[in-house]
Amino acid sequence: MRTLPLTLAAALAATLLLTACDDGKTGDDAKNADPANGSACAIGDLGVEVGAGAAPAAGDTGNVTVTLTNQGAQCTLKGFPSVDLAAEDSTTSVSPEEGAKAQPLTLGKGGTTSFTITYVRGETGSAKSLAVRKASFTLPGAPEDAHDLTWSYGEVARRDGSDSGGAAEASVSGFESSGD
Numbered sequence: 375m376r377t378l379p380l381t382l383a384a385a386l387a388a389t390l391l392l393t394a395c396d397d398g399k400t401g402d403d404a405k406n407a408d409p410a411n412g413s414a415c416a417i418g419d420l421g422v423e424v425g426a427g428a429a430p431a432a433g434d435t436g437n438v439t440v441t442l443t444n445q446g447a448q449c450t451l452k453g454f455p456s457v458d459l460a461a462e463d464s465t466t467s468v469s470p471e472e473g474a475k476a477q478p479l480t481l482g483k484g485g486t487t488s489f490t491i492t493y494v495r496g497e498t499g500s501a502k503s504l505a506v507r508k509a510s511f512t513l514p515g516a517p518e519d520a521h522d523l524t525w526s527y528g529e530v531a532r533r534d535g536s537d538s539g540g541a542a543e544a545s546v547s548g549f550e551s552s553g554d
Contacts, residue, residue: 414515415481419446428527429495432503436495436527440511441488441552444481452478453514455489457546459530460508471545476514479549486552493544496531503529504542 421443429436440455453476457468468491470476479487496503506525513519531543 413447413449415442415444415449415451415513416446416516417513417519417521419444419449421445422521424523426527429493432495432497432500432531434495436493438491438493438509438523438527439488440491440523441486442481443486444483446483448480448482450478450480451487451514451549452476454548455514455546456512456517457491457544458510459504459506459525459542459544460510461505462507464504466504466542468542468544468546471547474548476548479551487549488552489549490547491544492547493527493542494531495527496529496543498529500529502532504532506530506542 423441423443425439425441427437427439454470454474458465459468471492481487491509506527506529509523509525510520511523512521533541533543
């Protein structure tokens with residue numbers, strides 16, 4: 375008679391212990407999860423707004439600021455956004471700003487952040503410019519989930535001034551905190 379309550383208590387304890395170990399995350403969710411800060415942010419959970427201070431003439435510097443608003447569960451950004459500039463016949467990747475350091479940033483629901491693409495405007499029709507038509511970006515931890523932006527800010531100068539194949543004279547900032 376005394377062994378039944380002990381057996382039942384042991385079974386109950388084992389069940390509770392196993393249940394406590396299951397965090398409900400599997401596969402990619404578990405790989406991208408950060409127990410303290412949530413999982414990696416996904417484009418599909420973020421609202422995207424673009425504001426630009428377009429460069430008025432060749433040789434001038436312009437800025438395209440992308441603001442992201444979290445519409446889902448708490449998530450974390452660790453690293454830099456990956457940005458590509460696409461022309462009709464080529465695509466070039468944009469490097470992080472020189473000396474910039476990526477800081478992890480946690481976004482709660484409704485939280486916002488932004489990053490800036492800084493570029494030098496190229497001369498229209500010049501072989502030393504890249505006729506950008508689209509900018510595409512992905513977030514760290516979600517490289518397969520791209521968001522495209524129509525580029526209407528003029529051609530972008532090539533970094534090395536070459537007639538073809540040179541990287542764009544552009545850089546991308548890290549994620550910046552926006553308000554509280």
